[in-house]
Amino acid sequence: MSSSDIFIGETIGTAVLILMGGGVVAAVTLKRSKALNAGWTAIALGWGLAVLTGAYIAVGVSGAHLNPAVTVGLAIQGTTEWSDVPLYIASELLGAMIGATLVWLTYYGHFRDHLTDPQILAEARTGPEGLVEQDNAPSAGPVLGIFCTGPEIRNAVQNLMTETIATTVLVLSILTLGLTEGLGVSGTGVLIVALVVAGIGFSLGGPTGYAINPARDLGPRIVHALLPLPNKGGSDWGYAWVPVVGPLLGGALAGGIYQLAFA
Template identity: 85%
Template sequence: MSSSDIFIGETIGTAVLILLGGGVVAAVTLKRSKALGAGWLAITFGWGFGVLTGAYIAVGLSGAHLNPAVTIGLAIEGTTAWSDVPLYIASEIFGAMIGATLVWLAYYGHFRAHLTDPEVLREAQTGQEGLVDKDTAPAAGPVLGIFSTGPEIRNAVQNLATETIATAVLVLAILTQGLTEGLGVSGTGVLMTALVVVGLGLSLGGPTGYAINPARDLGPRIVHALLPLPNKGGSDWGYAWIPVAGPLLGGAIAGGIHQLCFA
């Protein structure tokens, strides 16, 4: 495949993934949304359908990695050339930024209504004041979760382990289901990957929100930092390395396991 195929496929596919995934979180979170309070099941299935849609769109052009961890795993496995890895990752991050921006546009009025709601602002302020150590307080704004992930219990070792384990399962599932042999093009592999993402959200998403994708977290976090959202709060850059490092490590581990046990 050509460089243009990789760029177009990964950019559009990842943008759609983030649009639908971030969109379901916005729908469940923002005031005056019809889906307000729909819960974790809606979020996990929404992300799964986001993967399904984005991957179906991109698979014929770029192979639908949509995730730097998947790209790393496929490079270790041998299907993806290492020389193509930088283009894949850059396209995935760029697409994720586009998708996050589209979520903001689609929910523009709801973001403003939510972030100017006195109750939301009071809860955000109370949450910050209630922290024991303000010097290490997580700078997470009241809508940051629509854009990127954050832990329920802030423990760097546990959070990194959770993201590494979950991503290793995802990438190993992709490498062992026949995607690299053309099954993904037929659609079966894409569907199976989407179902794995739903399963991971239900099983391992509780501790950190299951980024399992560096582009999915980093691109939208950058957009959150740049967007002119009133009272948006911080982007929690102190945590941002974990949903990047953990998935990349998990993807590399999965690639190594595949080569040792399945190749």
């Protein structure tokens, strides 16, 4: 496929992925949303459907990686040329930033209401149990989770392992689609990947919010830092390396497992 195919498919597909994935988190989080407090089930299913939609849009154009970890895994497998990897990753990051910006535009009024609500701001300062945040706790603000992930227990080693393990499951499931005749090139393959993403959300997403995609986390985190959101708090850059490095390690590990066990 051509460079323009990669750029167009990955940018648009990833933008739709983040628009719908970030959108479901916004719907569950923001004040006066009809889906307010719908919970983790809605988020996990919503992200699965976001992957389904973005991948269906892009699969016939660029192959629908939509994730630098997937790109790395496919390059190690040998399906993707290493020379194409930088363009894939750059397009995925750009698409993620566009998608996060579209979430902000879609929920513009809700962001303003939420971020100027005294009760919401008080809860952000004290935490859900009413306890004042520790001095060394990150100033994340009340909407950062719409844009990117964060751990429930902040332990770099544990968080890195969680993201690595979860991404290995995702990428290995993608790499092995082709082992079932006809599955990897049919729409069924895209559906299976979407279900795997939802399953990861249910089973492995609790500790860190399951980034499992460096572009999905870094691109929207950059947008959060740049957007003129009142009272938005910090973007938690001290944690930002974990959902980048962990998924890349997971993608590489999945590629290595495939070469050892299935090639």
